[in-house]
Amino acid sequence: MSEGTDHEGWLRRPKTLLAVLVVARLVLETAGAAHTWTRYLSSTVALFLAAIYLGAVAPLRGVTRFTKLILPAVFLTVWTAGWVIFAILVSALLQLQGSHFASPDDYGNWPHLRQHILGHVGAIGIYSAVVVILMAVPFLLRRWPVAVGPAAVLGALVITRYWVEAMGADPARASAWSSTLAMLLCGFYLGGVGQCFGLKLGGQLLIPSILIGWAWRFWVFLAAVLSVVAPFYKTHFFDPSGGRVAVRLAESLGVGVLEGFVYGVVVWGIAVWISHTARRTALEV
Incomplete structure (x- = not known):
């Protein structure tokens, strides 16, 4: 991370929000909450909203160049995927019937579980690109702060x-x-x-x-x-x-x-x- 950029403070709240959201959804679904409303606790949507927030406040954290958005975008995407994969593993290993993170096909079926996890890993690049774009829009308006x-x-x-x-x-x-x-x-x-x-x-x-x-x-x-x-x-x-x-x-x-x-x-x-x-x-x- 570059000198003069407060990356830790910049990413702290979004990281916490995303982790809490994934864990909360896992706990609620395991406790029997209906998927019809727990699906609104989407880590993907939260990641996209966090990207807009990060792009808006980036100049306040010492980020002055567009290229400085790329690494944090990838990091936050990997962070989110990591928590989702964690929830998948917990759901599969403990065979949590109420959780949407793992399907019954994942229970005790390591090849299927591995493919499920690799699917999330493979999507990191695509999601990272989307996050960069979302961060870029408010960031590029930094010369007109009133518009951010x-x-x-x-x-x-x-x-x-x-x-x-x-x-x-x-x-x-x-x-x-x-x-x-x-x-x-x-x-x-x-x-x-x-x-x-x-x-x-x-x-x-x-x-x-x-x-x-x-x-x-x-x-x-x-x-x-x-x-x-x-x-x-x-x-x-x-x-x-x-x-x-x-x-x-x-x-x-x-x-x-x-x-x-x-x-x-x-x-x-x-x-x-x-x-x-x-x-x-x-x-x-």
Whole structure:
């Protein structure tokens, strides 16, 4: 680890969260908790959310270059996989019937258990790449600190909604995690705190607003790609059964760039209005 970078403090909380989550799910399922709700305690989703958090706070921990994200991303992915493999071994060796980590085929069947574990090991590279991408989005916004928080929150909302829909939640309830509404609320945030970041003029809020819009649409595009990679999860982000997947994804990306810009301008308008109102109120007081 490089000098000047507080990697231990940077990774401590995500590591603890992921370990506790895996152990808690194992204990709850062993105790008889229904899989219909323990599946929401997904270490994969937690890993992705942790990646966004780490990317957002990376500059505060002395990380100043993109390449410095790669090793922590791999480490955190290996850490998560290690705890999952631990849960698989415990479930298989003790033949814990309630646990989803190991199937009955793993009980006493070492070749099958080995293949199960190797499957998780083989996925480390793919998950590490995804984690790097998730970390990179808020990290690349570090030159516009006011945009980092909103971009991270929007990413968390998109991931959460994707997972809730993938778990079969009612669409009306899943829509409560709407990132579109959150995107518009970003205008109020930017206008309210912009001056704290030295953004006193309306024009200074334009670039952060558009960057947040593009970050939002990029999150949505990633959810669409994930819908293609994992078609067994049904979400509103993308339906691969419609065919022409590559073309439709490319169209989605292009439209997303335009939508991100348009929404960014709308957010900018809201931010300017809030900023002017806040300054005028402060002068009157």
